[in-house]
Amino acid sequence: MLGNGIILECRDLRKTYGDRVAVNGVSFSIRRGETYGLLGPNGAGKTTTISMICGLLERDGGTVVVDGKPMSPSAVDAKAVIGYVPQDLAIYPDLSARENLRFFGQLYGLSGKTLSARVDEVLEVIGLADRANDRADSFSGGMKRRLNIGIGMLHSPRLLVLDEPTVGVDPQSRNAILDTVDTLGGQGIAVLYTTQYMEEAERLCDRVGIIDEGRLKAEGTRRELVALVGQRDRIALSAQGDLEATARAVSALDGVEQVNRHEGGLDLFVKDARRMLPQLLSTVANAGASVSAVEVVEPNLEAVFLHLTGKALRD
Amino acid sequence: MKALAIAATGVRRLFRDRQAAFFTFVFPLIMIVLIGIAFGDEDTARLGVVAVDSGQLGEELVSALEQTEGLEIRRFDNEDDWREAIERGEVEAGVLIPPGYDSQLHSGGQVDLPFLLRPDGLGDTLWLPVQATVEQQAELIRAALFAQSERGISFDDALAQATELRQNLPQVTVNFTIAGEPERALGRFDTGVAQQLLLFMFLTSLSASDHLILSRQLGVSRRMLSTPTAVRSIVFGETLGRFAVAMIQGLFIVLASIVLFGVDWGDPVAAGVIVVLFALVGTGAGMLLGTLLKTPQQAAAIGVFLGLGLAALGGCMVPLEVFPETMRKVAHITPHAWALDAFGMLLRRHGTLADIRPEMVLLAAYAALLLFAATWRFRRSIAG
Numbered sequence: 001m002l003g004n005g006i007i008l009e010c011r012d013l014r015k016t017y018g019d020r021v022a023v024n025g026v027s028f029s030i031r032r033g034e035t036y037g038l039l040g041p042n043g044a045g046k047t048t049t050i051s052m053i054c055g056l057l058e059r060d061g062g063t064v065v066v067d068g069k070p071m072s073p074s075a076v077d078a079k080a081v082i083g084y085v086p087q088d089l090a091i092y093p094d095l096s097a098r099e100n101l102r103f104f105g106q107l108y109g110l111s112g113k114t115l116s117a118r119v120d121e122v123l124e125v126i127g128l129a130d131r132a133n134d135r136a137d138s139f140s141g142g143m144k145r146r147l148n149i150g151i152g153m154l155h156s157p158r159l160l161v162l163d164e165p166t167v168g169v170d171p172q173s174r175n176a177i178l179d180t181v182d183t184l185g186g187q188g189i190a191v192l193y194t195t196q197y198m199e200e201a202e203r204l205c206d207r208v209g210i211i212d213e214g215r216l217k218a219e220g221t222r223r224e225l226v227a228l229v230g231q232r233d234r235i236a237l238s239a240q241g242d243l244e245a246t247a248r249a250v251s252a253l254d255g256v257e258q259v260n261r262h263e264g265g266l267d268l269f270v271k272d273a274r275r276m277l278p279q280l281l282s283t284v285a286n287a288g289a290s291v292s293a294v295e296v297v298e299p300n301l302e303a304v305f306l307h308l309t310g311k312a313l314r315d
Numbered sequence: 316m317k318a319l320a321i322a323a324t325g326v327r328r329l330f331r332d333r334q335a336a337f338f339t340f341v342f343p344l345i346m347i348v349l350i351g352i353a354f355g356d357e358d359t360a361r362l363g364v365v366a367v368d369s370g371q372l373g374e375e376l377v378s379a380l381e382q383t384e385g386l387e388i389r390r391f392d393n394e395d396d397w398r399e400a401i402e403r404g405e406v407e408a409g410v411l412i413p414p415g416y417d418s419q420l421h422s423g424g425q426v427d428l429p430f431l432l433r434p435d436g437l438g439d440t441l442w443l444p445v446q447a448t449v450e451q452q453a454e455l456i457r458a459a460l461f462a463q464s465e466r467g468i469s470f471d472d473a474l475a476q477a478t479e480l481r482q483n484l485p486q487v488t489v490n491f492t493i494a495g496e497p498e499r500a501l502g503r504f505d506t507g508v509a510q511q512l513l514l515f516m517f518l519t520s521l522s523a524s525d526h527l528i529l530s531r532q533l534g535v536s537r538r539m540l541s542t543p544t545a546v547r548s549i550v551f552g553e554t555l556g557r558f559a560v561a562m563i564q565g566l567f568i569v570l571a572s573i574v575l576f577g578v579d580w581g582d583p584v585a586a587g588v589i590v591v592l593f594a595l596v597g598t599g600a601g602m603l604l605g606t607l608l609k610t611p612q613q614a615a616a617i618g619v620f621l622g623l624g625l626a627a628l629g630g631c632m633v634p635l636e637v638f639p640e641t642m643r644k645v646a647h648i649t650p651h652a653w654a655l656d657a658f659g660m661l662l663r664r665h666g667t668l669a670d671i672r673p674e675m676v677l678l679a680a681y682a683a684l685l686l687f688a689a690t691w692r693f694r695r696s697i698a699g
Contacts, residue, residue: 056540074546076545080543082541091533092533106317107543
């Protein structure tokens with residue numbers, strides 16, 4: 001493993017196709033157990049970046065080190081650390097779920113009872129145990145996606161790389177996939193997750209890298225990214241009572257930057273709504289107002305992306 | 316080990332497809348049967364014989380017919396069964412030795428032997444050997460009758476003496492000398508079996524190229540590369556899978572033709588070497604096609620076109636011997652023609668490995684060239 005618990009370190013990754021620069025100096029690292037999101041629109045360079053990370057593509061420049069091992073298309077040791085889940089449904093449709101898992105399990109170096117046990121475990125995790133012996137081409141799109149993910153988890157990788165795993169998936173299956181990824185993050189597996197959906201990055205990722213036109217525009221936690229663009233949280237309070245006195249009381253709180261009073265309540269702009277919400281509600285109650293509803297609106301990554309690139313995520 | 320897993324999956328996927336399995340295993344056998352029936356010659360022709368209550372002379376005639384080279388005798392208990400067997404083609408022709416045959420001849424009477432044959436002309440060729448065998452017995456009977464009348468001895472004694480005397484008479488022997496190398500007579504199903512073997516092995520190999528394209532389209536080949544599996548193992552595994560399919564099919568056709576139809580392939584080692592080399596040729600051609608084409612539909616269409624076209628050109632549909640000299644030379648741009656030459660040497664001329672050395676070298680060269688080009692392109696297609 002690299003220093004500071006870092007399992008993946010990419011430095012100055014570059015890839016060019018003819019005159020088109022697909023990836024231009026991308027650098028980031030992922031710690032053990034961390035879920036890192038690569039957020040960007042179609043054509044931003046996400047798939048090319050992870051193709052170089054997984055040793056599927058020769059780099060024109062830069063370095064990739066996985067668990068202390070340099071990655072390249074021939075680096076078998078480094079590839080053993082990674083579980084790769086491609087955007088395409090890279091499964092054999094004419095084989096059953098179990099046969100697909102066994103096949104790729106063998107390629108990951110599993111055999112005998114270990115292979116059988118891992119296949120059974122993964123079938124349970126992806127919710128296909130009762131359809132294990134059915135051909136993959138009889139599955140729904142969501143089930144195929146889950147099988148696609150399951151293959152990447154077979155050998156208990158230390159780093160799972162998922163390339164837009166929810167593209168074209170119905171909402172129910174999407175939730176199941178996100179829950180699975182969430183669980184993996186909780187089990188200490190590092191996850192590199194590419195997506196063009198801001199909500200997924202916000203829900204799953206400890207840190208997010210925003211990528212566009214082959215460049216990593218910014219990276220950090222959601223809060224750090226939001227801070228980059230200087231936006232604040234908004235708290236909408238529906239309240240009755242002495243709103244004038246309440247407004248004065250909350251204005252005095254540390255972290256409250258602006259208070260607007262209107263009929264039926266207050267709108268507050270604060271630095272960190274989640275952190276100060278208990279103190280705020282206590283202050284409102286002491287000021288003699290009764291709260292009937294609270295809505296917290298945090299600036300999202302969509303806004304950050306817009307700020308950084310001048311365009312929306314799905315332009 | 317990983318290469319074996321890839322190969323085994325390739326074989327499993329191909330044979331799981333029922334249509335592919337039918338065209339791989341069943342259809343070639345059907346073609347061998349049809350061609351054998353339509354064009355095949357047999358060493359022995361079947362002659363149906365009824366000899367009920369025909370006496371000792373009747374049995375002696377049957378025995379003489381059984382010893383006639385090229386005749387296989389099948390006996391029937393009654394005329395109805397005998398006639399039906401001829402009509403159904405179970406035998407090519409038949410002779411009916413009537414009841415009382417022996418007593419009629421003893422008394423110097425004349426006996427007619429009905430000879431029945433099918434209208435397809437196959438029985439015509441039996442007339443001469445049957446007539447010759449009957450004539451041999453008739454000569455003895457005529458001699459016995461003559462001695463009986465001249466010397467007043469019994470017919471049986473006269474017949475015994477005539478039989479003994481004939482063995483001491485000078486024989487006129489006709490010696491055959493075949494110009495060129497003698498050819499082994501082929502059985503009914505030996506005809507065309509090598510052609511069908513090569514045609515279907517090559518056709519299956521080319522058609523299976525769509526699996527390679529589908530794996531690439533689905534991203535499975537690329538995903539294999541993301542696993543800790545060396546590129547050379549992936550390439551070797553895919554190649555091995557296709558070779559295994561070609562070998563399974565080739566060996567199945569060879570063994571089935573031996574067990575079901577009694578085909579004699581000649582030297583088994585030499586025949587095995589040709590099957591292996593041609594399987595390698597088919598593997599290389601199929602993989603190359605799979606790396607050159609973009610869609611499974613293209614592979615299916617072009618695979619069938621090339622498979623049948625090259626087979627026709629190479630002599631798998633019409634024997635090379637029928638081709639004009641120029642066309643025969645052109646035919647030898649295909650590996651089929653060289654493999655057919657080799658099988659011809661084994662099937663017809665009792666050839667051995669040493670006799671088919673030039674064909675083996677050429678087939679090995681075809682295989683090496685195609686496999687090199689195919690694996691190079693396949694490696695590039697998955698690993699860039």
